Amino acid sequence: MHQEVLMAGFGGQGIMLMGQMLAYAGMKEDKYVSWMPSYGPEQRGGTANCGVVLSDEPVGSPVVTEPTLCVVMNRPSLMKFRDAVQKDGYLFINSSLVDDSVQRDDIEVFSISVTDEADAMGNTRVANMIMLGAVSTVTGVVPFERLKAVLSEVLPPARHSLIPINEQALELGRELVQD
Amino acid sequence: MHQEVLMAGFGGQGIMLMGQMLAYAGMKEDKYVSWMPSYGPEQRGGTANCGVVLSDEPVGSPVVTEPTLCVVMNRPSLMKFRDAVQKDGYLFINSSLVDDSVQRDDIEVFSISVTDEADAMGNTRVANMIMLGAVSTVTGVVPFERLKAVLSEVLPPARHSLIPINEQALELGRELVQD
Amino acid sequence: MSDLQLFKGNEAVGEAAVRAGCRHFFGYPITPQNELPEYMSWRLPEVGGVFLQAESEVAAINMVYGAGGAGAKAMTSSSSPGISLKQEGISFLAGAEIPGVIVNMVRGGPGLGGIQPAQSDYFQATRGGGHGDYRTVVLGPASLQELVDMTYEAFQIADRYRNPVMVVGDGVMGQMMEPVVFPDMAEVTDPPDWATTGKRGRDNFNLINSLYLDPEELWEHNRKLNDKYRQMTEKEVRWETRATDDADFAFVAYGTTARIVQKAVEQMREDGHAVGLVRPQTLWPFPQEPFDELSDRVDGFRTVEMSLGQMVEDVRLAVQGRVPVQFYGTTGGVMPDYRDIISAMEEMMRKVGGRR
């Protein structure tokens, strides 16, 4: 097993946390993992993305440029990465903020309106968890239950009150792709 | 012609000026010359010495450690340098401040009480010029007249009023060794 | 593997230092190493230590001088421009024989440059950017586990020789997360007997100093330092080789770059090329042995660095013309692509190829 995951969006969309949860869950599954953030040259409000490598072998470069699994949470990220996804890879799109379509048939594309769904849940900020639930369910990159279990370890204690809503969001994500 | 001159004494005895006059005169005589000061590790009131090289060839190291011509103006300098003087070299001693004798018969030793003589002239500070007059007269390292001529070029304008007494001192030095 | 913790590089350095007994950190913010002082700012008080944000990098290294001279395991960190400002201080630490650990998370230069990862401070780190004949042991980890282990050891090496030790990472190393296992918490030891603790009953007074106005004494002092440097060269040098046993050509790379080169090696091996990798773990002392061993067996070395070519000089010094040494690099914060690395090696193989 060797997955190179790239997650991209605006700063503030919780991209980094998504990646860290994936890496953490992978570690708990006895994979070799790495997580690597990247902020655009613009300091503020620009794009933010992170790469996560999960593998049965020690991780070489932690920098992901050709993902096997890509999550884009906004439009600029789609423009930047849609052609970079490896053949047979996955591309998850936050269709609430991205209305473009992808003209590739060598990859699997999932469009989920996670921001709208999160809004509907009453908290735009859990869009990332909805996406993560979906990603885990579709790809099995890490088991869904593991993801739920690591929430409490990745969130700082001060934010543990948010665990229930995040769990709900993960589950909603699962449901959305199970339908 | 190749002379390596070492002049040594206390700070304040005008050692540096003696050396500079020698170098300047040498330059005017179309010799290759260098002048190099050295202050002891102690910053203040310690020993001061300088090396002057005068040669028909370009000067190699400006640092003089084995002089062909050595002038010591105080006792510590004698202790330090008397054995360093090259065979057939000259050693000039300010016998006003140094009462030790030198047990070498492979060099020529001149003891001149220049400080006393300068005191007698009414200005202790010209002891260096008395010595220089003697050195020039005995060794011919630079012509005596040249030495006198460069006084005005080496002394800063502000001190040109001192030229006459310095000339007198040079001449006294000549007389002392001509006797 | 239950002790595994997912840590950010900069924070892992902090925790490793705490485990090593470091209780005093003096730093000044600069990207990309800010998480290290930030971590220390809450972690050190927790273990009874002191974090102090200095007014500048110059002040920080001189606080390390004071604290180290007083017997503490002290540390500072920065990134390229800030490390330049510490050069006088590092020379003073070496001259006065004070242990201390300095971390450089290298970014692109020169000048203000950029904030992305680079390896262009290699010369500065290994040749001493400061004045005078001195050396610092320079550790160049390639994974966060190694970063943790080397940070821990840096304190031991510093104490062993009473000499500053540098840990050189880069933006990637500082920012990435990987699972790490931390060494156990070391006991915090008493100040050594040379430290300026105040006399506290001692008869003599202790002195921390690097001034020797008498040149003979200063030479003597330098000889003494040089003996230590020679010992370090013998005892502290470290490297790793991968797939070099049957290699026709070998890459040389350290730190983050070595990980990317490793990928290139795997790919080339799959494609049937017998290539390997020499990875210096200590940048100073630089490993001579693997090059002596390999110079008889391989047809050439290809050094890969995130710089315009700095470590390549050490490789050339080690190889001494026995086989060709070539350089490939990116700089300014660009990380080399493993495909470009492969191309570079293939080109070398074509040109040098049939040599033996």
Add this chain to the structure above:
Amino acid sequence: MSDLQLFKGNEAVGEAAVRAGCRHFFGYPITPQNELPEYMSWRLPEVGGVFLQAESEVAAINMVYGAGGAGAKAMTSSSSPGISLKQEGISFLAGAEIPGVIVNMVRGGPGLGGIQPAQSDYFQATRGGGHGDYRTVVLGPASLQELVDMTYEAFQIADRYRNPVMVVGDGVMGQMMEPVVFPDMAEVTDPPDWATTGKRGRDNFNLINSLYLDPEELWEHNRKLNDKYRQMTEKEVRWETRATDDADFAFVAYGTTARIVQKAVEQMREDGHAVGLVRPQTLWPFPQEPFDELSDRVDGFRTVEMSLGQMVEDVRLAVQGRVPVQFYGTTGGVMPDYRDIISAMEEMMRKVGGRR
């Protein structure tokens, strides 16, 4: 020879700079170079220039940055610890492509060290003690006339490449007097068109900068700088050989040391030994050519330095193992004795002797 003037090294540097058109000097006192700022403090006002004593070496180099960026021929000087403090600034000058001349009258180190002559800042000068991939041309004069000429040229080289240039002397060089002839007074030129003079009718505004947050841009900028460095390597390298035509062994030495080695060479020649001297005049770029030429002819090189062995690495890099390269040195302010130099060479000749 009526233009000959007996000058102290430090003051000769000052006068040469004035002749080259330098009108702005920013410095901070440190032994053994104090006569240079002192000279400038009265000489520059005389020619309509500005001498300013800065609050520190750090401030001084940044004043040079400002003045150089504003189009002036600006200069600073110091000695070892002070030069360490300037490293960040020098990297900024290189990164922002600002010309400027930096003089280092090297003294013994590390740390506070001593005030006697040394050559132990060779690494710092030639490898860039600052951060990032950058180079400065480093001139290493061996006589006061050469010091004068090189100081004069340093300004031209700096302007030609928009890059800082270093002149490296030592305590001897700064303190000694020798007769020198000064070049004629150069015309003071208008600021170049890239200088920040204020727009004064220009349409665009000028910018002096070394920040490139985009790594690709920073790499590109570095490539541009690298092209300049390559040009310097081709065009600015300088050396001198003495008695090497029929030499079996050659010394390598620069600066003051080369003068002492010269004496050793003469002595050894008198004693019937065929030895010569290679004297690099530019320490960076380091001369490759004489070593290529001599490596086929001599049986070995003996490098002599007032350090624990720094330039010897460049000699080894240049010789690439073709013949043995050995090192002899003193440090801490001790000048090598020509007799010890001779012994060192004789020992090498005995050991390496019958090689060919």
Add this chain to the structure above:
Amino acid sequence: MSKRWVFDEDRCKGCGLCVQACPEEIILFSDRLNRSGYRMPEITAQDDCISCGFCARVCPDVAIEIYRPDGGRKTENSRDGGR
């Protein structure tokens, strides 16, 4: 051009300082986002604007320019040299 309140939406970052600053309370946030995704303020009643310039003065992004009818009520003028 007869508007007092002239708005450059591409410069605006939706910080809301103008909303806060207007003494007439006629600037409010709208529902619109600009190209960069920032929520846009809008003026609810151009005619109620007194051209006091407060909104423009507090705007960190120079997204607002203010005009007043010639001969209109005197308000603080930004071009008076600041003295």
Add this chain to the structure above:
Amino acid sequence: MSKRWVFDEDRCKGCGLCVQACPEEIILFSDRLNRSGYRMPEITAQDDCISCGFCARVCPDVAIEIYRPDGGRKTENSRDGGR
């Protein structure tokens, strides 16, 4: 030891500050040079010394120590903690 003015000539550098400082004007330069070649001050009349300590206080080289007869006139004492 019955002297009030105790002088350590090896420490003295002949600066003359003590000469200047003595309110009784009983310290004068002598003709003697010490081993380092400095001209030595001397006390002309031990008995006129009032043990005020001024000379010792101004001496940068700690070349002078001052004593006073027990029960003698009270003078400023250097060991009073400075407060």
Add this chain to the structure above:
Amino acid sequence: MKAVYEKPKSLTDVVTHYCPGCTHGVAHRLVAEVIDDLKLEDRAVGIASVGCSVFAYDYFEVDFQQAAHGRAPAVATGIKRVHPDSVVFTYQGDGDLASIGAAEIVHAAMRGENITVVFINNAIYGMTGGQMAPTTLVGQKASTSPAGRDPDHSGSPIRVCEMLSTLPGVAYLARVSCHDARGIMSAKRSIGKAFQTQLDGEGFALVEILSNCPTNWGMSPVESLEWVKEHMVRYYPLGEFCTPGEGE
């Protein structure tokens, strides 16, 4: 219609990289207005320091140098000594000016260097992510003082104007605040005076502008200005500390 407020000519058209609501933008605008008003566009040379305002050089239509962290006053000195008829100004943050650059600002002031300093005091290191600055208020949280600044550990904030006012070379010193329109108008007057001081050859001039950093303070822009008013102005009193001709 007549313009009451238009974009100053000395600002470029570039949209700044500053966070929404950051008063760096306001300060830029005021400086540009003064450059316009005094017609300095042909003589002005700015120095951008290291901090959030490092890209200032992109935002002004005048010559610029980018300086090493803290060294802007030294760089300005270099420029001014070469071209005394240039109008040289630095634009510096509180970390830059009051921490690493403390020696440079004190000495430029001591020398009476005839330059203008625009000093943005936002009580934090903005660019590097919210570390404690020498100007951070007691109790204020920062990423390197997570429990709030503790005066027993880190001392109390430095008041730059008060400190520099003790130096004879200083000609003009003022502290202003950008927390509301009135403050901004007064800030502009002070910036104008600070440039005029240089034009008149009076010596060193500095305007300290109390500013916000909504991002690193963790507040909305509006809240952050409220905080400036409530907390910063209290510790950092506004006013003029020196005016030309007043000292010696």
Add this chain to the structure above:
Amino acid sequence: MKAVYEKPKSLTDVVTHYCPGCTHGVAHRLVAEVIDDLKLEDRAVGIASVGCSVFAYDYFEVDFQQAAHGRAPAVATGIKRVHPDSVVFTYQGDGDLASIGAAEIVHAAMRGENITVVFINNAIYGMTGGQMAPTTLVGQKASTSPAGRDPDHSGSPIRVCEMLSTLPGVAYLARVSCHDARGIMSAKRSIGKAFQTQLDGEGFALVEILSNCPTNWGMSPVESLEWVKEHMVRYYPLGEFCTPGEGE
């Protein structure tokens, strides 16, 4: 006989390298007396700075560190933070403290670093041969201001006590003079207070001692003290600028 004045125990027997009449020697003695009086010999750690007093470490019977030029306050901070019960003092010249080390002294003061600073202001760079210091008086000649300090070119001298007195972290600040016996006695009292301030944990304490440099001033020792009295004391008023508990 009873001792009125004896060599302090905390001074070594070494004869100093100072020039005849240099008040560095007096200041050393006073510090040693205070160390004796307060019985600090077992807890004191001194920091020798770069300047004529660089060899201070040879003259005191206590632990010492030699610091890089200007950095003594940073070095002292490092020591004090490791051993808060050590009594840490720096001994710094005016070039060291007020020029290259300006940032370090300002920040140690701002932090209220619990250390004692003995500051020797002799208005010149002694060790390097008489260059201008930031404290050199207007008109005073120095080897880098051969025509005398020109305020239009180099500004007017910095008054360190006045400047530092604006910093809240400062507990004790005094300026004294060594030009006569009375001044020396008062100097001792101030040095004593400055150490006591540290013992009481009150924060940063500094004593500025107006001193001479007969060698580089080109005066006899007696003339030089006269000059301190006539010129220095006039520009640098004596007195206490801060005492513990006074500020905030």
